[in-house]
Amino acid sequence: MPDIMLTRIDNRLVHGQVGVAWTSSLGGCNLIVVADDIAAKDPVQQSLMSATAKNAGCGIRFFTLEKTIAVIHKASPNQHIFLIVRDPQSARKLVEGGVPMDKLCIGNMHVGPGKEVVGDVHVYMDQQDKEDLRAIRAKGVDVYIQIAPGDRKLDFDK
Numbered sequence: 001m002p003d004i005m006l007t008r009i010d011n012r013l014v015h016g017q018v019g020v021a022w023t024s025s026l027g028g029c030n031l032i033v034v035a036d037d038i039a040a041k042d043p044v045q046q047s048l049m050s051a052t053a054k055n056a057g058c059g060i061r062f063f064t065l066e067k068t069i070a071v072i073h074k075a076s077p078n079q080h081i082f083l084i085v086r087d088p089q090s091a092r093k094l095v096e097g098g099v100p101m102d103k104l105c106i107g108n109m110h111v112g113p114g115k116e117v118v119g120d121v122h123v124y125m126d127q128q129d130k131e132d133l134r135a136i137r138a139k140g141v142d143v144y145i146q147i148a149p150g151d152r153k154l155d156f157d158k
Helices: 016-026 043-055 065-074 088-096 127-138
Strands: 003-009 031-035 059-063 080-085 103-106 116-118 123-125 142-145
Touching: 003 016, 003 088, 016 031, 016 043, 016 080, 031 043, 031 065, 043 059, 059 065, 065 080, 065 088, 080 088, 088 127, 103 127, 123 127, 127 142
Parallel strands: 003 080, 003 103, 031 059, 031 080, 103 142
Antiparallel strands: 116 123
């Protein structure tokens, strides 16, 4: 079973906050896995995210969602993984594909057509986002909003 320390939704994927604050808050994280069909095929995005991961002292891998489902169970026991996805739909696909997930932390989700702010933290969701998150929660995953590691955890469904 892979050691997935945390799965996080962040539409920016890997950036300074993820690379520094989140990896250090996890204590022992040594690999960031970006499960994203777009980033898996974009060397420019990979280059920028790799620099951030290197500064955090972590390795980084870029996989499509399908490849993540196919290979995550082959992770070495000494790989302590921080799994990053772009949106709730991606997280749901992973969970339904058998990727073990205890916690799903919702981070940045930007405004878009049909999306409304949730709570006071400027996370924007539409009904499909909420349905996907409820489906993930129904699989026994602890799903919550938390922008930065020291922030309080919020329920996306209130």
